[in-house]
Amino acid sequence: MEGDLEQLRDYFRSGKTKDASWRRTQLKGLQKFIVEREDDILHALKLDLGKHPVESYRDEVGTLTKDISVALDNLSNWMSGKKIKLPLGAFPTDAKLVPEPLGLVLIISTWNFPFGLSLEPLIGAIAAGNTAVLQPSQLAPASSALLADAIPAYLDNRAVKIVQGGVDVTQSLLQFKWDKIFFTGGSRVGRIIMAAAVEHLTPITLELGGKCPAIIDSLPESFRRQVMLKRIISAKFGTCSGQACIAVDYILVEKRYATTLVELLKGTIKEMFGENAKENVARIINKHHFDRLKGLLNEPCVKDSIIYGGSMDEDKLFIEPTILVDPPLDASIMKEEIFGPLLPVITLDNIADSIAFVNSRPKALTIYCFTMNDKFVQRLASETSSGALMFNDTIVQYAADTIPFGGVGESGFGRYHGKFSFDTFSHEKPVIKRPYFPDFWFRYPPWSNKKLEL
Numbered sequence: 086m087e088g089d090l091e092q093l094r095d096y097f098r099s100g101k102t103k104d105a106s107w108r109r110t111q112l113k114g115l116q117k118f119i120v121e122r123e124d125d126i127l128h129a130l131k132l133d134l135g136k137h138p139v140e141s142y143r144d145e146v147g148t149l150t151k152d153i154s155v156a157l158d159n160l161s162n163w164m165s166g167k168k169i170k171l172p173l174g175a176f177p178t179d180a181k182l183v184p185e186p187l188g189l190v191l192i193i194s195t196w197n198f199p200f201g202l203s204l205e206p207l208i209g210a211i212a213a214g215n216t217a218v219l220q221p222s223q224l225a226p227a228s229s230a231l232l233a234d235a236i237p238a239y240l241d242n243r244a245v246k247i248v249q250g251g252v253d254v255t256q257s258l259l260q261f262k263w264d265k266i267f268f269t270g271g272s273r274v275g276r277i278i279m280a281a282a283v284e285h286l287t288p289i290t291l292e293l294g295g296k297c298p299a300i301i302d303s304l305p306e307s308f309r310r311q312v313m314l315k316r317i318i319s320a321k322f323g324t325c326s327g328q329a330c331i332a333v334d335y336i337l338v339e340k341r342y343a344t345t346l347v348e349l350l351k352g353t354i355k356e357m358f359g360e361n362a363k364e365n366v367a368r369i370i371n372k373h374h375f376d377r378l379k380g381l382l383n384e385p386c387v388k389d390s391i392i393y394g395g396s397m398d399e400d401k402l403f404i405e406p407t408i409l410v411d412p413p414l415d416a417s418i419m420k421e422e423i424f425g426p427l428l429p430v431i432t433l434d435n436i437a438d439s440i441a442f443v444n445s446r447p448k449a450l451t452i453y454c455f456t457m458n459d460k461f462v463q464r465l466a467s468e469t470s471s472g473a474l475m476f477n478d479t480i481v482q483y484a485a486d487t488i489p490f491g492g493v494g495e496s497g498f499g500r501y502h503g504k505f506s507f508d509t510f511s512h513e514k515p516v517i518k519r520p521y522f523p524d525f526w527f528r529y530p531p532w533s534n535k536k537l538e539l
């Protein structure tokens with residue numbers, strides 16, 4: 086490995102990756118990979134996660150295709166930097182912020198969106214002119230193998246290496262010096278990454294998770310009600326079966342609406358997934374996560390709160406979309422990120438209490454809220470903190486390249502997507518040019534009180 090990394094460093098030092106044309110060629114290579122290997126990508130996602138091809142297209146192929154186009158369309162503009170305005174006192178000065186690549190970067194990805202979460206940061210790393218090592222997750226083996234086997238035919242192998250392997254491989258990669266580490270995963274491993282980065286003062290981005298609440302302030306009239314239900318149910322059960330960092334983790338609603346809401350949620354689940362949920366809902370990634378989710382449901386204090394679903398097929402690693410009402414707040418299901426198809430509905434006396442509720446917990450990657458009340462919108466915006474705050478929809482913030490994607494507090498730090506990915510893998514260097522004239526004598530020693538009087 087050490088020899089490989091030295092080669093990647095030498096290639097970076099050669100300056101080749103700084104050429105705009107090289108960057109463009111690599112981005113086009115990624116684009117070609119997505120187009121030519123689309124069927125293989127959809128097949129790998131079916132094997133690893135049982136995802137329906139339409140879901141896979143929406144969440145990975147489609148999003149990546151768009152993001153590569155955005156990078157290609159904007160590359161010249163991103164690379165050109167920007168003029169800095171200076172105060173009159175600094176006149177005459179020419180100053181510009183010039184983005185420069187960081188060097189050799191490490192991208193550690195995870196398994197729930199194994200193509201998107203690997204290639205989306207790679208787009209940024211390449212566009213910014215870096216060399217890169219990418220470690221896809223070994224927990225999605227078909228996707229990881231496809232990336233490792235196919236990508237070398239599409240990219241410059243002197244600049245990009247895909248390394249397959251498990252925790253031991255991550256741990257050995259972390260021993261080396263990198264110019265940036267970009268990590269997607271849970272906060273437990275995030276802490277390990279951060280500790281390793283300290284050794285070499287390596288800058289890091291941590292894309293972590295957490296519990297994203299959906300606050301519902303009332304039940305709107307019928308059209309909005311239908312849209313709200315579809316957006317919540319789809320964000321929970323129709324997006325990798327809730328195994329998504331921005332999935333709705335739980336719902337907060339006033340007691341008086343709870344019974345009706347639960348009936349509506351049940352109806353929407355039936356409409357969306359029909360009698361044959363196994364064909365339409367992704368499966369749980371592996372036995373470990375299946376048992377973890379089963380454990381959350383089987384906690385004695387939680388069992389009585391299951392009011393819909395709850396059935397499981399261990400052979401197929403399938404868990405039926407499940408709704409719970411008011412599981413105890415000190416149960417694991419309300420303390421840990423669920424990351425699966427279990428949806429607790431927590432009832433409150435007054436929806437205004439949702440602000441204190443979310444503020445008493447670690448900061449979420451996204452807070453969702455369904456409301457038409459502008460005052461409540463204002464209060465949530467000013468009184469809560471989260472990676473993003475979204476009203477009346479779910480998930481779509483991930484696909485919008487003009488919206489920075491990232492967490493705050495326990496949900497991580499740093500941001501990417503679109504130009505933000507380019508910035509994440511660049512150093513914005515101020516380049517300042519001054520003339521020799523005019524030159525003011527009073528700025529230099531020797532000091533005298535006379536200079537103070539000026």
Ligand code: NAD
Binds near residue numbers: 194222269277422497
């Ligand atoms: P994880 O943190 O357990 O593992 C991620 C990767 O870290 C693994 O593939 C492995 O290579 C490495 N790793 C695991 N244990 C390690 C160790 N002891 N030492 C060194 N490296 C180690 O994450 P996961 O459980 O596979 O993924 C789920 C988590 O990822 C959830 O918390 C989810 O919210 C988060 N996530 C975040 C985003 C985002 O964009 N913010 C996206 C997807 C998932």
